Amino acid sequence: xxxxxxxxxxxPKWANKVPIIVATVGGLLTVYVIILLGYGAxxxxxxxxxxxxxxxxxxxxxxxxxxxINCEYCHTDVKRAAYAALPPTQTCMNCHAEIAxxxxxxxxxxxxxxxxxxxxxxxxxDEPDYVYFNHAAxxxxxxxxxxxxxxxxxxxxxxxxKPMNMAWCLAxxxxxxxxxxxxxxxxxxxxxxxxxxxxxxxxxxTVATLPKNLGKYLMKRYKIPSTKLLxxxxxxxx
Ligand code: HEC
Ligand code: HEC
Ligand code: HEC
Ligand code: HEC
Ligand code: HEC
Numbered sequence: 001x002x003x004x005x006x007x008x009x010x011x012p013k014w015a016n017k018v019p020i021i022v023a024t025v026g027g028l029l030t031v032y033v034i035i036l037l038g039y040g041a042x043x044x045x046x047x048x049x050x051x052x053x054x055x056x057x058x059x060x061x062x063x064x065x066x067x068x069i070n071c072e073y074c075h076t077d078v079k080r081a082a083y084a085a086l087p088p089t090q091t092c093m094n095c096h097a098e099i100a101x102x103x104x105x106x107x108x109x110x111x112x113x114x115x116x117x118x119x120x121x122x123x124x125x126d127e128p129d130y131v132y133f134n135h136a137a138x139x140x141x142x143x144x145x146x147x148x149x150x151x152x153x154x155x156x157x158x159x160x161x162k163p164m165n166m167a168w169c170l171a172x173x174x175x176x177x178x179x180x181x182x183x184x185x186x187x188x189x190x191x192x193x194x195x196x197x198x199x200x201x202x203x204x205x206t207v208a209t210l211p212k213n214l215g216k217y218l219m220k221r222y223k224i225p226s227t228k229l230l231x232x233x234x235x236x237x238x
Contacts, residue, residue: 045127051159052122055108065153071145071187078145082134086121089113124158125149132238141222142180146189147172153189166236173230177215180222 063069072078074087089112096106112119127133138148145152150161162168172179182202185191193199193214200207211217218224229235 045165046163047160048163049159050124051157052124054122054157055120057105057157059156060152060158061154061156071152078135079139080136082132082136084135089119125160125164127164130237132236139186140183141176141224142183142186142218143176144181144186144189144191146191147179151189169236170231173235174227176224176230177213177219180215180218180224182218183222 063074064071074091075084076087077083077085089109092106092109093113096103096109100106108119111117139145148162148164150159152158181191181193182199184202196207196210199214200210203210224230
């Protein structure tokens with residue numbers, strides 16, 4: 001077999017540039033697709049005040065406010081997973097097997113309990129699929145539900161409290177320090193930084209050793225990544 005008959009492929013020199021061309025075209029396509037999807041999505045993420053009527057008239061004002069049930073009792077995964085999770089019907093039945101068992105307002109809960117069909121809750125806050133969001137990362141960095149969802153504990157029907165668009169995410173990612181609080185206070189929507197004794201207790205410090213600038217201190221203590229990383233496109237678009 002002579003050299004010219006060898007069954008190997010011999011690429012011309014320009015072929016070395018193929019990966020670069022593919023990467024560039026691919027990159028442009030990705031941006032194009034994101035923009036296309038973006039047009040449909042913008043209205044939704046900007047939807048401040050959106051408050052769909054739910055299949056069960058569940059009131060956070062009553063359950064999280066008046067009765068003081070912790071967010072995590074129902075949104076069990078919020079500190080552990082990307083998705084905060086809605087409670088299964090069993091969680092409601094822990095109380096409603098006994099409390100107001102005949103209430104018509106609980107019709108869907110009884111139906112769901114009897115049939116195993118999930119209650120068709122309607123999503124309020126909804127990012128487009130090309131955006132990556134993660135609850136655990138934020139909550140464990142000391143950002144409260146209050147910062148992003150408003151006074152849920154005063155809502156008889158949940159509404160979207162913040163614009164939740166890219167500009168809103170970036171505004172905090174450029175300077176998260178002023179939004180941080182002790183991790184164990186994230187679900188306490190009444191929290192204030194002015195209660196020094198409580199703050200010292202939360203941080204395992206004494207009132208005398210409390211930092212002057214809480215935000216700066218928590219940035220270090222919770223090892224918050226650099227602004228450069230937090231504003232990188234890849235962080236939210238993977
Ligand atoms: C007793 C259970 C329960 C407790 C306690 C509770 N929630 Fe909820 N939450 C629900 C249910 C059920 C829904 C879905 C129906 C609705 O939107 O009202 C929901 C919906 C939500 C939503 C809207 C989700 C979406 O679709 O965007 C947010 C935000 C939320 N809860 C935050 C909180 C916060 C913050 C707390 C604590 C202050 C809390 N919840 C306490 C049961 C609970
Ligand atoms: C820790 C106990 C507890 C849990 C858990 C709980 N509730 Fe309640 N719920 C109550 C109490 C107490 C009331 C007030 C009852 C009354 O007014 O007679 C109530 C009232 C209600 C009412 C109003 C009933 C009426 O006829 O006025 C609805 C609807 C309701 N709850 C839905 C839910 C849903 C949905 C869940 C699960 C996501 C849930 N609750 C979980 C304790 C609970
Ligand atoms: C940094 C902002 C931020 C914080 C802090 C935050 N959330 Fe959310 N939450 C969001 C966004 C954004 C969505 C919509 C996510 C999506 O559609 O992918 C959301 C959605 C939800 C949902 C609907 C289920 C889901 O995961 O999509 C629930 C329930 C919820 N949040 C509860 C909470 C609770 C409870 C806390 C506090 C312990 C909290 N959130 C803290 C921004 C936040
Ligand atoms: C109030 C401040 C604040 C807002 C609003 C906010 N973030 Fe963040 N985000 C942070 C902080 C602080 C971190 C760093 C958490 C850590 O890794 O310690 C972070 C981290 C992240 C990460 C990296 C998490 C990981 O697992 O690597 C993603 C992704 C992210 N944010 C997406 C979003 C999106 C999307 C929005 C808007 C819908 C948003 N964030 C709104 C403060 C915020
Ligand atoms: C902190 C999170 C975050 C970072 C970082 C981020 N984005 Fe976004 N981006 C979002 C969210 C949330 C949306 C959807 C909401 C909206 O349309 O504003 C979005 C939407 C978009 C859209 C859709 C267009 C539109 O406005 O409807 C494009 C294009 C986009 N991003 C490109 C980028 C590029 C390029 C970068 C890097 C320079 C980047 N994003 C960095 C969160 C982020």
